[in-house]
Amino acid sequence: MQGSPEVARELFAPIAPNYERWARVLSLGQDARWRHRMIEASRLAEGSLVLDVAAGTGSITRLLEARGCRVVPVDQSPEMVSKLRNASLSPVIATAESLPFPDESFDGVTFGYLLRYVDDLPGCLGELTRVLRSGGSMGMVEFGLPTGLWRRAWDLYAGGILPLAGVVIGAGWGEVGRFLHSSIIEFGAMWEPETLENVWRDSGMTEVVSQAMSLGGGLVMWGRKT
Numbered sequence: 001m002q003g004s005p006e007v008a009r010e011l012f013a014p015i016a017p018n019y020e021r022w023a024r025v026l027s028l029g030q031d032a033r034w035r036h037r038m039i040e041a042s043r044l045a046e047g048s049l050v051l052d053v054a055a056g057t058g059s060i061t062r063l064l065e066a067r068g069c070r071v072v073p074v075d076q077s078p079e080m081v082s083k084l085r086n087a088s089l090s091p092v093i094a095t096a097e098s099l100p101f102p103d104e105s106f107d108g109v110t111f112g113y114l115l116r117y118v119d120d121l122p123g124c125l126g127e128l129t130r131v132l133r134s135g136g137s138m139g140m141v142e143f144g145l146p147t148g149l150w151r152r153a154w155d156l157y158a159g160g161i162l163p164l165a166g167v168v169i170g171a172g173w174g175e176v177g178r179f180l181h182s183s184i185i186e187f188g189a190m191w192e193p194e195t196l197e198n199v200w201r202d203s204g205m206t207e208v209v210s211q212a213m214s215l216g217g218g219l220v221m222w223g224r225k226t
C-alpha cells in the first residue's frame, strides 16, 4: 500500500500516546540501533543546528540533543508532536514537502521513516536538501527489505505476526500492522538503496553511503551537501 501525507496523518494520530514503546517492541528492539548508527555516521559537531523532519515523538531529536546539537523538530502530526519530550527548541508543525525555513539554514537534516509517506519522493528530497547548508550532513533511517533466506523469516514476521500483534495492542496499531508489510515491500521495490542513493545525489548530495542493518530489516543512509 502506497503511503501519502494523508495516510500518515490517519495512521499516527491514534498511536501517538504509546508510539515509542510499541515501536521498540515491534521492531524487536532494533530501531534504536538504526537511529544510533545514522547519528554516528552523520558526524554532526557539538553545537550544530539540526532540522529533524518527521520527528514524531522525538526519538531522533533527543539523541541529537544528547550529542550537543540544537534541534528543531518538524512533523505534520500535532498528535505525535504533543508527545515530544525534552526538545529544547519548539517543534514546528509542517509537512516535509514544504518546509517553512530559508535555504541553507541548517548544519544537519535528519529524518526517520518519512519517505514512504510523501507523494513526490525526489521533490521532497530536494526540499530537505534546500534547507541544508553547503557541506552540511543529512541522515536517514528507514525500514529495509531483507533478501535471501531472511526474506522468508521477515515475511512471516511482518506479514503474519506484526498485523496480529497490532490487533492485540489495539488503539490504531492494527492499521499500522496491516499497512507496513505491503508498504515496505512496495517502497523497497520502487526505491532500492542504490536508486535512493542516486536520488540523493541528484538532489545535490555527495559522499552518499547506505548501510543495511539487522539482516536487511533496517536501512540507514547519510551524505553531505556539495
Ligand SMILES: C[S@@+](CC[C@H](N)C(=O)[O-])C[C@H]1O[C@@H](n2cnc3c(N)ncnc32)[C@H](O)[C@@H]1O
Pocket: 004, 005, 008, 009, 012, 053, 054, 055, 056, 057, 058, 059, 060, 074, 075, 076, 077, 080, 094, 095, 096, 097, 111, 112, 113, 114, 117, 118, 141
Ligand atoms: C514512524 S514515525 C517516526 C518518528 C521518528 N522519526 C522516529 O524515528 O521514531 C513517522 C513520522 O513521520 C511523520 N510524517 C509522515 N509524513 C510526513 C510528512 N509528509 N511531513 C512531515 N511529517 C510526516 C508522521 O506524522 C510521524 O510522526
